[in-house]
Amino acid sequence: MNFEMITPRTTGELLQALANNQGSRVRIGAGYTDLILELKGLKCEETPLVINLADLTDPKFTHIEKTDAGIRLGALVTAGKVIIDASIQTELPVLCKAASELGSRQLRHRATLGGNLCTASPAGDIAAALVALEARCEILSADGTLRTLALTDFLVGVRKTALRQDEVLQSVFIPTRKSINKHLLSDFLKVGTRRSMEIAVVSLAYQFELDAEEIIRHAGIAIGSVAPTVKFVSAAGEFLVGKKFSSIGAVAADKFAAMVCAEATPISDIRASAWYRREVLYNISRGIFDK
Amino acid sequence: MKKTIKFSINGTKVQQEVLPAYLLIDVIRDGLGLRGTKPGCLEGECGACTVLIDGLAVNSCLYLAVNADGKEVTTIEGLISGPDFSLDPVQQAMVDFGAVQCGFCTSGMVMSIKGFYDECVSAQIQPNREQIKKGLEGNLCRCTGYKKIIDAVESLFEEA
Numbered sequence: 130m131n132f133e134m135i136t137p138r139t140t141g142e143l144l145q146a147l148a149n150n151q152g153s154r155v156r157i158g159a160g161y162t163d164l165i166l167e168l169k170g171l172k173c174e175e176t177p178l179v180i181n182l183a184d185l186t187d188p189k190f191t192h193i194e195k196t197d198a199g200i201r202l203g204a205l206v207t208a209g210k211v212i213i214d215a216s217i218q219t220e221l222p223v224l225c226k227a228a229s230e231l232g233s234r235q236l237r238h239r240a241t242l243g244g245n246l247c248t249a250s251p252a253g254d255i256a257a258a259l260v261a262l263e264a265r266c267e268i269l270s271a272d273g274t275l276r277t278l279a280l281t282d283f284l285v286g287v288r289k290t291a292l293r294q295d296e297v298l299q300s301v302f303i304p305t306r307k308s309i310n311k312h313l314l315s316d317f318l319k320v321g322t323r324r325s326m327e328i329a330v331v332s333l334a335y336q337f338e339l340d341a342e343e344i345i346r347h348a349g350i351a352i353g354s355v356a357p358t359v360k361f362v363s364a365a366g367e368f369l370v371g372k373k374f375s376s377i378g379a380v381a382a383d384k385f386a387a388m389v390c391a392e393a394t395p396i397s398d399i400r401a402s403a404w405y406r407r408e409v410l411y412n413i414s415r416g417i418f419d420k
Numbered sequence: 421m422k423k424t425i426k427f428s429i430n431g432t433k434v435q436q437e438v439l440p441a442y443l444l445i446d447v448i449r450d451g452l453g454l455r456g457t458k459p460g461c462l463e464g465e466c467g468a469c470t471v472l473i474d475g476l477a478v479n480s481c482l483y484l485a486v487n488a489d490g491k492e493v494t495t496i497e498g499l500i501s502g503p504d505f506s507l508d509p510v511q512q513a514m515v516d517f518g519a520v521q522c523g524f525c526t527s528g529m530v531m532s533i534k535g536f537y538d539e540c541v542s543a544q545i546q547p548n549r550e551q552i553k554k555g556l557e558g559n560l561c562r563c564t565g566y567k568k569i570i571d572a573v574e575s576l577f578e579e580a
Contacts, residue, residue: 133421134440134486158484165443165482166463179440183487209476213543233558234536236464238476239483325557326465 130169132177134158140187140269143297146180148271151294154178159205160239162232163248189299190243193217199304201267204243204297208232208255211242221303223315223336223349227258230319233326243298246283249290252329252354256284258317260351260359261334264301271295277302284358306347311338314374318413322400329354330401331409333389335417337369345369355393355406362392365414377418386414425489429454430498438485445469445480447488448495456496456527460560467559470528470535471495477535479558496527499534509576510534517572521563529559533573546577 135150137143154175158164159182168177182205185191190203195216202211211217211228218225231237231245231254245255246266259280266283268276270293280301283291292298315336321327332353338346348366353359365388372381395406422437429452436451448457448471460468462481469480472494499508507515510533520526536555540547547555552573553566561569 130441131439132441136486161484161487162464162479162482165484168441181440181484181487183484229554232464233467234532234555235467235470235477235479235558236482238478325554 130165130171132156132168132179134179134181136181136184138184138186140185140189143180143182143185144269144271144273147295147297150178150180155180155294157247157297158182159241159244160207162236162240163244197305199302201300201302202242203300204241204246206242208237208240208242208245209234211255212237220305220313221258221262221336222313223261223317223334224255224258226315227254227317227319227334230254230317242301246280246301247290247292247298249284249286249288249358250328251287251356251358252332253359254317254319254329254332254353256280256359257329257332257334257351257353259301259303260284260361261336261349262303263349263361264303266298267300267302268292268296269299275299281358281361287357306338311340311346313337314339316417318416320409320413328400331355331395331406331413333410333413337374339374343374345372345374350389352389352393352410355395355410357394360392362389365389365392374418382415382418385418386411389414423486425486427488427490428492430494436485440484440486442485443481444471444483444485444488444493447485448480448493454495454497458524458527460524460528464558465560466525466528467532468525468528470531470559472531472535475535475538477532477558494531494534496530499530508534510537510572513572513575514569517568517575519564519568519572521561525559525561525563529556529561529569532556532559533569533576537573537576540577549574 135146137146154177156179158179190205192203193214194201208228208231245253264280266278285291318333319329320331335350337348340346348369350362350366390411395403397403426435436447448454458468460466464479464482470477471480473491510530
C-alpha cells in the first residue's frame with residue numbers, strides 16, 4: 130500500500146485541497162474502515178492521493194446539532210457517537226439501531242456517517258436508516274458553495290454517488306416533522322448469515338409516527354441489499370398512513386409486504402440468491418405487524 | 421515523504437518517522453517493538469490487533485499511524501503496572517476463569533474488554549450477558565467457544 134496524503138485542519142484548507150486535486154487518484158479518508166482495504170487492493174499506475182479528514186475540527190463536519198428545524202449530523206460523526214447521542218436515541222431511533230448493527234464495536238468507534246454514505250454500498254446500514262428518515266445531504270464545493278440534495282438522489286448506483294470531483298459531503302440534515310402527541314415505532318432489521326460483523330443480505334429500516342389513537346401519520350421505510358442502491362419505498366409507506374397500527378391484520382400486512390417487495394430488484398451473488406432475498410424481504414416486512 | 425509523529429504509548433511519549441501509508445499496528449510492533457498486539461486478519465474482522473486510542477478500542481490494522489499523532493495509545497503491555505508487574509483486573513479475570521487457550525486472540529480480546537468495561541463504568545451502565553457479547557463482537561476466538569471469556573467479563577461487573 131502506498132499513497133500520498135494531504136491533511137487539512139480547517140475547512141478553508143480542505144476546499145483548497147479539493148480545488149487543487151481532482152481526478153480518479155484522489156480519495157477522501159475519514160474513518161478508514163473501508164478505505165485502507167480498498168487502497169491495499171488497488172493496482173494503479175498513479176500513486177493515490179488521500180485527503181485525510183482526521184484533523185478537521187470544523188463542528189459542521191464533526192458535531193451533532195439539534196435545532197427546532199431538525200437534526201444535523203456532520204459527515205465525520207462516528208457510528209459510536211450516533212448510538213450514545215440522547216436526541217438521536219429519542220427522535221431518530223431507527224438511526225441509533227442501524228448504527229449499533231454496523232460492524233463491531235471497534236469499527237463503530239471509527240466508521241463515519243459520511244463514509245457509510247459516500248461508499249454508497251447497497252448494503253449500507255446507516256444509509257438505510259437515513260434514507261428511511263428522508264435525510265438531505267449538505268454538500269460543500271471547492272468554491273465554498275453549499276448545495277443540498279435528497280439522500281435518495283445522492284445515492285445513484287453501486288458505489289456511485291452524485292458527488293462531483295470538487296465536492297465533499299459536509300453533513301446530513303433530518304428535518305423535524307411537526308406533529309402533536311406523536312410516538313415513534315421503528316426498527317432496523319438486518320438479515321445476514323450471522324449476527325455480528327455482517328454485511329446485510331437484506332435490510333429493512335423503518336420509522337413510523339403514530340398519533341395518540343395509534344393511527345400511523347407518517348411511515349418512512351427503506352430497503353437495503355435488494356437494489357443497486359438503498360431504496361425509499363414510498364408506496365408501501367403511503368399505504369400505511371391513516372391506518373391504526375394495532376388493527377393491521379393479515380390481509381393488509383400481506384399487501385404491505387408485497388408493496389415493499391415490488392420496489393426490490395435483487396440480484397443473486399456470493400452471499401444470497403435473488404429468490405432468497407425476496408422471500409426474506411417479504412417476511413421481515415410482514416413481520417413488522419406480528420408484534 | 422515521511423512525517424514525524426509524537427504520541428503517547430502506555431504513558432510514555434514517543435516519536436516516530438512514518439509514511440502516510442504506515443499502519444499503527446506496524447509502528448507498534450516493528451517501530452516500538454511491542455509485539456503483544458497481534459496481526460490476525462489485517463482487515464478489521466478478527467480484533468486480534470485491538471488497542472485503545474484515547475480510551476476507545478480500535479483495530480490498529482485499520483488505523484493510519486499518522487492519525488495517532490497527539491493521541492494516547494494503550495496496548496496490552498500498558499495494562500501491567502507496578503514493580504511487581506501486577507495484572508489489570510481484566511487480565512486477572514481472564515486467568516481466573518481459564519479464558520485463555522492458544523492465546524493469539526487474548527491481547528486483542530483483553531483490550532476490547534478493557535475499553536468496553538471503562539466505557540460502561542463511565543456511562544454507569546451495568547451490561548447484561550447479551551450486551552457483553554455485543555461489546556465483544558469484533559473479537560474472534562477459535563479455541564474457547566467464548567463462554568469463559570464472557571463469564572470473566574461478567575465477573576468484572578459483579579465485583580464493581
